[in-house]
Amino acid sequence: MLTGTVTTVFGDDINTDDIIPAKYLQQSDDPEFFATYAFALYDMAFRERCLATPASIVIAGKNFGCGSSREQAVYALQYNRVACVIAESFPDIFYRNSLANGLPLIVLPDRAGIAQGDALDIDLAAGTIVNRTRNTRHPFTMKDADRTTFQAGGMTARVRAHLEEILARQ
Amino acid sequence: MPHTMAEKIIARQVGRLVQAGDKIDRLPISKVFFNDVIGPPAIKTLERLFGETFAKHGKPLRVFDPRRVFMIPDHSLPAFSVAVAEGVDLMEQFSREQGLRCYREGDGIEHVVLIEDGHIVPWDIVLGTDSHTCTNGAMGALAFGVGTTDGAYTMATGHLYDFVVPETYQFELIGAFPKGVYAKDLILHIIGTLGAGGCSRQVAEFTGDAIRRLSMDARTTICNMAVEMSARTGIMPTDETLLGYLKGRAQWPVAPLVSDPDARFANRITIDLSTLEPTVSFPHKPANATPISGVAEMMAASQARSTPDFPAVTSDRITDAFLGACTNGRYEDLVEAAAVLRGRTVHPDVSFVVIPASRRVYERAMDEGILQVFVKAGANIESSNCGPCFGSHMGVLSRNAQMISSSNRNYQGRMGSRDARIFLGSPATVAASAIEGRLADPRKYL
Numbered sequence: 285m286l287t288g289t290v291t292t293v294f295g296d297d298i299n300t301d302d303i304i305p306a307k308y309l310q311q312s313d314d315p316e317f318f319a320t321y322a323f324a325l326y327d328m329a330f331r332e333r334c335l336a337t338p339a340s341i342v343i344a345g346k347n348f349g350c351g352s353s354r355e356q357a358v359y360a361l362q363y364n365r366v367a368c369v370i371a372e373s374f375p376d377i378f379y380r381n382s383l384a385n386g387l388p389l390i391v392l393p394d395r396a397g398i399a400q401g402d403a404l405d406i407d408l409a410a411g412t413i414v415n416r417t418r419n420t421r422h423p424f425t426m427k428d429a430d431r432t433t434f435q436a437g438g439m440t441a442r443v444r445a446h447l448e449e450i451l452a453r454q
Numbered sequence: 455m456p457h458t459m460a461e462k463i464i465a466r467q468v469g470r471l472v473q474a475g476d477k478i479d480r481l482p483i484s485k486v487f488f489n490d491v492i493g494p495p496a497i498k499t500l501e502r503l504f505g506e507t508f509a510k511h512g513k514p515l516r517v518f519d520p521r522r523v524f525m526i527p528d529h530s531l532p533a534f535s536v537a538v539a540e541g542v543d544l545m546e547q548f549s550r551e552q553g554l555r556c557y558r559e560g561d562g563i564e565h566v567v568l569i570e571d572g573h574i575v576p577w578d579i580v581l582g583t584d585s586h587t588c589t590n591g592a593m594g595a596l597a598f599g600v601g602t603t604d605g606a607y608t609m610a611t612g613h614l615y616d617f618v619v620p621e622t623y624q625f626e627l628i629g630a631f632p633k634g635v636y637a638k639d640l641i642l643h644i645i646g647t648l649g650a651g652g653c654s655r656q657v658a659e660f661t662g663d664a665i666r667r668l669s670m671d672a673r674t675t676i677c678n679m680a681v682e683m684s685a686r687t688g689i690m691p692t693d694e695t696l697l698g699y700l701k702g703r704a705q706w707p708v709a710p711l712v713s714d715p716d717a718r719f720a721n722r723i724t725i726d727l728s729t730l731e732p733t734v735s736f737p738h739k740p741a742n743a744t745p746i747s748g749v750a751e752m753m754a755a756s757q758a759r760s761t762p763d764f765p766a767v768t769s770d771r772i773t774d775a776f777l778g779a780c781t782n783g784r785y786e787d788l789v790e791a792a793a794v795l796r797g798r799t800v801h802p803d804v805s806f807v808v809i810p811a812s813r814r815v816y817e818r819a820m821d822e823g824i825l826q827v828f829v830k831a832g833a834n835i836e837s838s839n840c841g842p843c844f845g846s847h848m849g850v851l852s853r854n855a856q857m858i859s860s861s862n863r864n865y866q867g868r869m870g871s872r873d874a875r876i877f878l879g880s881p882a883t884v885a886a887s888a889i890e891g892r893l894a895d896p897r898k899y900l
């Protein structure tokens with residue numbers, strides 16, 4: 285069960301340059317570094333709101349995370365204690381990067397009835413979002429394989445097993 | 455059963471028939487490449503995640519196949535910071551140890567040099583740690599941008615995991631471009647029509663009679679921007695032009711590839727090139743496209759209905775111009791811009807940066823006197839790299855700037871200040887606007 289507060293509601297087409305500007309990407313290899321500059325040019329108060337909240341949930345419209353393949357965008361969210369992102373849709377590269385790092389992404393075609401400040405309980409296994417502030421319930425669907433990967437925090441264990449197979453054959 | 459190009463490529467790689475929607479647990483990859491933004495952390499991730507696994511088997515850490523892995527420092531070169539320089543050191547050292555090719559600083563942009571060097575061929579599955587990896591689709595390859603972790607996985611095992619065979623959106627191109635209209639205008643028009651998410655999760659396949667008349671440089675411009683409508687990638691069929699380009703160049707076996715005419719496409723649309731005009735995209739996204747004749751109307755709309763990604767534009771003045779990037783920094787792009795600029799000068803209020811996209815392009819443009827046109831007109835020519843497109847050097851924008859750029863992204867803050875305004879256009883439109891110091895129609899100079 286994921287529990288958190290909606291600290292940000294974005295519109296459509298938020299790109300990964302918005303999430304973490306290019307000029308910070310090569311300044312560090314430490315994933316935590318990027319948290320400081322999350323939305324540095326787009327939404328300067330984003331980090332403040334996250335810091336004031338134990339677990340943040342980001343709500344967005346269509347196509348959240350489009351554009352550049354920078355995986356630092358995922359770190360910038362995770363290290364600001366973003367527990368999950370709920371959006372109308374996600375493009376592939378950002379979706380894969382979030383899978384790889386275990387940042388749950390939930391596709392919710394209709395996000396009406398969820399607003400800034402709402403407290404949400406999210407049950408990935410049951411596929412439900414319960415809005416405790418408004419006493420509403422929003423079902424969602426997620427592929428089983430993706431749920432497993434989000435919960436495992438990525439697919440490294442499987443890749444390691446594959447590498448073992450390859451090395452054993454050599 | 456008929457199949458799309460994407461389905462055929464994946465089927466060959468996995469050794470069984472597939473169709474859109476099928477899940478592939480382990481997809482074998484043909485080539486993978488890394489730039490200086492993701493290469494250094496990917497190398498470290500590879501060592502951190504898999505170092506022990508190799509050690510356990512008593513083997514040194516090895517990439518899956520050094521002939522299929524490339525390091526290409528191109529974004530922030532020559533290094534603008536110590537961290538960048540040390541990242542490039544790591545790429546070079548790792549490449550030496552692994553026996554793989556690391557390009558030299560100034561050799562050019564990742565999506566240009568591998569194609570020039572014949573490393574990308576039809577039927578390839580190509581991964582690059584950059585969203586514009588889709589550019590390579592012009593070669594008939596299935597090319598995907600990935601992040602650090604997927605890149606590191608692929609270096610270790612040569613595979614991409616949990617892949618779903620994508621659907622295909624087919625764009626049939628017919629007719630011929632009118633004078634002053636180019637591939638860039640076409641792709642901006644398409645993105646403007648479909649929107650930033652209009653091709654989401656689908657392969658954008660560009661086909662039709664008109665493609666046959668387009669050069670490889672023009673084709674790469676089109677595929678380059680497929681990701682700006684959130685396409686999984688762009689791809690084009692094999693024809694005589696591509697085979698001719700690969701002849702004597704390809705480092706790998708070449709076999710032609712096209713979609714079956716009766717394959718299942720998720721969407722299909724026909725576009726007549728002869729109906730197009732020079733097109734520009736307004737800030738802050740490529741999908742804010744308008745024909746150049748509609749600039750005044752678009753400005754009025756931006757003032758009446760401004761949004762975070764369609765801010766009010768109150769003037770068509772231009773302070774900065776950029777010709778270059780993986781979109782439009784190739785030989786023909788320079789030729790097209792030079793045709794507009796020859797014998798004219800850059801407007802006194804405009805800073806014009808020109809960057810040939812690779813060393814080969816640079817040398818040819820130099821040998822043929824094309825660079826001279828830019829220098830004499832008052833432009834600054836920089837060494838081959840991403841330049842201002844990546845927003846960290848060689849022309850970072852101030853808050854007052856309004857730039858016309860031949861690159862592919864005009865996001866807020868992409869090239870510097872969050873208050874700068876970036877417009878996208880063809881090389882000819884960039885040159886015309888640099889001359890006039892305002893958004894300008896290139897057709898009057900041709």
Ligand code: SF4
Pocket residue numbers: 529563564565584586779780781839840843844861862
């Ligand atoms: S030129 Fe721009 S879009 Fe192309 S690879 Fe470089 S930074 Fe990315």
